Amino acid sequence: MNERLTKFTEWLTEQNQDFAFIHSPSNVFYLTNFHCEPHERLLGLFVVPNHEPFLVCPGMEESQARDAGWKYDIIGYSDSEEPFDFIHQALKGRGIQSPSSVSIEKSTLAYERVEKLQNLFSGLKFHSAELGLNELRLIKDEKEIEILREAASLADFGVQTGVAALREGVTEMEVLATIEFELKKKGIREMSFSTMVLFGEKSGQPHGNPGERKLKTGDLVLFDLGVVLNGYCSDITRTVAFGTINEKQKEIYETVLQAQNESLAISKPGTRLGDIDLAARNVISDAGYGDYFPHRIGHGIGIEVHEYPSMSEKNDSLLQKGMTYTIEPGIYLPEVGGVRIEDDVLVTENGYETLTKFPKELQIIK
Structure with a gap:
């Protein structure tokens, strides 16, 4: 056997x-x-x-x-x-x-x-x-990690493709179709879950449904996608601004980015899983947006896009080398818009490696 x-x-x-x-x-x-x-x-x-x-x-x-x-x-x-x-x-x-x-x-x-x-x-x-x-x-071996790295790289490519497809008047579904078409040309048969491309106020829906909403200047654009490669999943979320950005949008973006960075900073063997959630939640709450971060910080990832463990604040288990999971804080303002930043993370001997690499600094797409 x-x-x-x-x-x-x-x-x-x-x-x-x-x-x-x-x-x-x-x-x-x-x-x-x-x-x-x-x-x-x-x-x-x-x-x-x-x-x-x-x-x-x-x-x-x-x-x-x-x-x-x-x-x-x-x-x-x-x-x-x-x-x-x-x-x-x-x-x-x-x-x-x-x-x-x-x-x-x-x-x-x-x-x-x-x-x-x-x-x-x-x-x-x-x-x-x-x-x-x-x-x-729970603990991935080297072969699994290599597949997860490659799957994450393809997720990066998906976001890159989506950003490149943004133009005034394009619909969410048109951008989504471009992303999946280009990934299929690279041999990807299956996405990890239904791809999300959300414009403007729809980015304020954590699990929104893409449709015929057209892109306008001043919109936030949220991409959430992943691929299945050799039986393993990736999952990335990036948010960009189209054309211009107002102060409220910029504030929530920088808050979410800081929250993710705080969670990443303590990602290492021996850290309590619940503290990963709390590190981000405290940043968002201190900024006055605690009520607008309605979900846990992340989830395990591997053969399934959502697998053990649950990265909730109640989880007292400890991080171990070889674990893979997501860190994805978000702020969602109803009828205004939202920001989520998500990476796939591997626990290493002394810290962490982010498997998804697409830039996280605020981008304003002209």
């Missing part, structure tokens, strides 16, 4: 689990290197301590699992077959006759599939597989 699967199996043994059923594409990919989006169909990795694991996927995906390097049993099923019948047989063949405890991804497994497991084996107790998987995925 690969090192990740070995470590997860060891964790299952320590937790006295009879087996694990892992169904999310992200965790299956992490443990097998096989990426599959099954839609409504079942995808499953079954990990059984002291026995070989097996993979369950739609039959049409079986060859891709082999191409990804999976060397163990694969149960490929058709749309007219019930995969849990095959799962029952495979588990019994590995000595699982009357299990008492199974690890599942409690936060995402559909209750219908929990019931199907219960129908296979009565009296099952369910344990959270996320407890082990989140800890394994």
Whole structure:
């Protein structure tokens, strides 16, 4: 077994689990290197301590699992077959006759599939597989870090492309389309999330929806985007001014930039995660905009664009070398506009590295 699967199996043994059923594409990919989006169909990795694991996927995906390097049993099923019948047989063949405890991804497994497991084996107790998987995925290895660096560089390119596309009268959707078209020309098939390009007052919506709003002189322009590269995500936000900037806009920009810099300054091994949030929140609150910073400072990033850990002020966990996360303070003034500055951050031995590099100093685009 690969090192990740070995470590997860060891964790299952320590937790006295009879087996694990892992169904999310992200965790299956992490443990097998096989990426599959099954839609409504079942995808499953079954990990059984002291026995070989097996993979369950739609039959049409079986060859891709082999191409990804999976060397163990694969149960490929058709749309007219019930995969849990095959799962029952495979588990019994590995000595699982009357299990008492199974690890599942409690936060995402559909209750219908929990019931199907219960129908296979009565009296099952369910344990959270996320407890082990989140800890394994928390620290990135060198290969993961290199992919994340490249994904971040492509996110930088996306912002650069968006800035270059700004002109009087262009719509948010036209700029968005230009960004994604240029990224696809570089081989990017998938964005980490729906790209945001927001003009003027719409930049004051933390999760606004791009549309037909036309760019005008004096608008703030907010870009929030990321790419998926070799299974890993990037996420960057930059805000620029178009044509000119007023004093209020400049004030909130400089406040957000200072808030991000304060959070970055304490990003190093041993720092309490919640203090990363508080460092930025205090700057924004002291400037009188505390009510306009409604979200946490950031989130873990890796295979998923939002993954463990949550970078909220309540998190007492400590930063460790190899962790990757975002720092993204913002101020959003309803009907006026907003500023967010976001970077992907890697914790190094003595400090941090920002993986996203697009300049953060205030830019007025003429």
